Amino acid sequence: MADGLDNIVKESVLQLAPGVRLKDDETREAKLLLMPECIVKLNHSATEVLELVDGNRTIENIYSELAARYEDETLHKDLAEFLMDALSRGWIELKQ
Template sequence: MDPTHTGTTRTATGTPPGAGVSGSDRPRLARHVRLAFCRTRQRKILLHPETVVVLNASGADILELCDGQHTVTEIVSELGARYQTVPEDEVRQFLTRLVARRWLEVTDG
């Protein structure tokens, strides 16, 4: 993360129940989570201590952009450039679920 950034980081404990991510939020994988490619499955996976989550293509595409630099709006925009339609609400719901599981951290934009 950029040391000059003055935004705050939220995890599930800092996010009110039912609150989603905003367009200016900058999601990134939590420190204990890693995105990797599984040669056996020929798919991207999310590695969490004692857990492996096999991602579908759209989930992997979203998480590849969760680097703490891209805002949620920029992620949706980038995906929209790659594909014809990208439901912004579905991207936000996906990110919100991962924040609730503490697999993503969100920095306020």
């Protein structure tokens, strides 16, 4: 699982960043990512991943759970890209 996550080991545990939380929006039938400065309406894929970012699962656990649900040849690459993007946006962080 080295695609883009070279400096983050697969045993790293991720959590939502402080002040960030997931919320169901029944009106829009979507999941929202609430942050102090903004709200992001998540697509299905982002929701699936961020629901697994619970402060307990490692990156490898998250990948394994998604791989059990979906047969996708690009899952490693897609997950790595999404996690790097979410880290850079401050949505998630490495658990200390």
